[in-house]
Amino acid sequence: MRIDQVEPQNEAQREQLRLVRHWEQTYNTDVGRLVRECYAPDAHLCFNSAEVRGHEQLLRVCEGVFGACPTRRMRVDHVHFSGVDTVILEAAILDLAQPEFYSPFCTILTVRDGRIATDRTYLEPTRWPGLAGAVAHVSPGGLGRKDP
Numbered sequence: 001m002r003i004d005q006v007e008p009q010n011e012a013q014r015e016q017l018r019l020v021r022h023w024e025q026t027y028n029t030d031v032g033r034l035v036r037e038c039y040a041p042d043a044h045l046c047f048n049s050a051e052v053r054g055h056e057q058l059l060r061v062c063e064g065v066f067g068a069c070p071t072r073r074m075r076v077d078h079v080h081f082s083g084v085d086t087v088i089l090e091a092a093i094l095d096l097a098q099p100e101f102y103s104p105f106c107t108i109l110t111v112r113d114g115r116i117a118t119d120r121t122y123l124e125p126t127r128w129p130g131l132a133g134a135v136a137h138v139s140p141g142g143l144g145r146k147d148p
Helices: 011-029 031-037 054-068 130-137
Strands: 039-047 050-053 072-082 085-094 099-112 116-120
Touching: 011 031, 011 085, 011 099, 011 116, 031 039, 031 054, 031 116, 039 054, 050 054, 054 072
Parallel strands: 039 116
Antiparallel strands: 039 050, 072 085, 085 099, 099 116
């Protein structure tokens, strides 16, 4: 359902929707707050075989991406709830420097104690501006980098 039309069915979904909106807002404005306020300290992120664990590594990845492409933005289009702790998002990466740019992706978030515990993102890495800035900071594999 479109994020602006979602009607949570219970308190858990209301909290998850608030978290998703905050996640989107801080992604676009302050990656430090994104990491600290939206992700659990031991969060585990997986995207295209790459892995990130915890705040320190996640912050390095985010800073690398935004350092390489500061005009990059994310927009959440659709939200789907599954069970009491899982949110499935359809979203897109945009680039303010290239108004025609659009790269859709899907994310499955597991929420624990009001923060994202796991983030499984499915994307096309060649279509994401600034993603090359993250390669040095992810665990081996993924993002076009071969395992050592």
